[in-house]
Amino acid sequence: MNLRLIGIGAGVLVILSLPLAGAIAGPDFAGEDDGKGGGLLSSLGLSGPSRTPVAPGTPDAARSAEREVLPSQPGPDVRPRTDTRCGPELSSPHGVEAQTCVLESGGQTWGRSYYRNTSGRTLDAVLTVMGPEGRTVQIRCVVGAGDEPGLCETPQEESAGKPIDYSAVAEFAVPDEEGQLLLRSGSNSPEPGDG
Template sequence: MPGPGRPDPRGIRLLALLGVVAAMAALPLTVASAGPVGEADRGAFRPPAHDDAKRPVSGRSPLLSGPAAATAVRCGPQLSSGEGIEAQTCVLTRGPDIWARTYYRNAGGEELSSVLNLMAPDGRTVEMRCAVVAADDPETCETPRQHVSGDPGAYAAIAEFARRDGGGPLLLRSGSERPQSNER
């Protein structure tokens, strides 16, 4: 029992434990709010460089299965259209999760719509529709995370950009790197 004027050591330990739990809970939110890897500032359109995006994550340490696990990124080329749209589409894998993300900039002055698809090797598709504001700032659209089923290298992603009213031709189609094939 603590003496008069002395704090209870159990209370101090409880507060320290709560502080550690709060820090661990906040870490994924901090990482998520940091933006895509390689984005130096919001004023520049800098999705991951194509060669860097192909670099696989080496090893699958059980120690790296939490929030600090590395993310493997496979991106297609950065493309642009005559209408002022730039985009690069990627498949991202972290631990057991896989998802698609497209980095884009719409400097064309017109609000657009985008459909992003993550395609699994077994034929399943996850689709995400995103409103594309008319702004020169880079933005992202991503699908919800899914559990990897089979070879993560066999997944692909495609983003398509069109006018919001659906009129007119497709303005830009951006795809991830082609899926790896086991056939020779």
């Protein structure tokens, strides 16, 4: 065999094993005790579960000098359920499509309108949520021209009453002095053809 080839292979093997040997040799090189929460093995994605030392003289010390601590598993998603009540999807001959909803979750209520604007011009949208006891929340959104869907959403407010006590209306208009209304969409709008 060619001695030069064997020498080069051995040199490459030594070079490749140095970082791993250094990581195993001491906690400072591995980054476990440097406060950085990482280290060479972690940065290479090779670190296993963390290990917790066991005090000498304890029952666990007789079985093993170290005990593996498995990473905690994430629990189930605990976000509260969101109830949504939407009106029908409506469209206007001017190139605006919208659907408006009232949402309730975790004691909060708000309005949302999904839209698509193919009119070729920027529009104004005013979304109003009306609730019990004369409560009203209103927001104005700029609706860009284009075929991409978007949404306009009011801030979330503390609920007062039942979800059925709330309604939302979105109005899409040309942003000029006359403010020509192109579409009105509500959370309780009748289906087209229902009168």
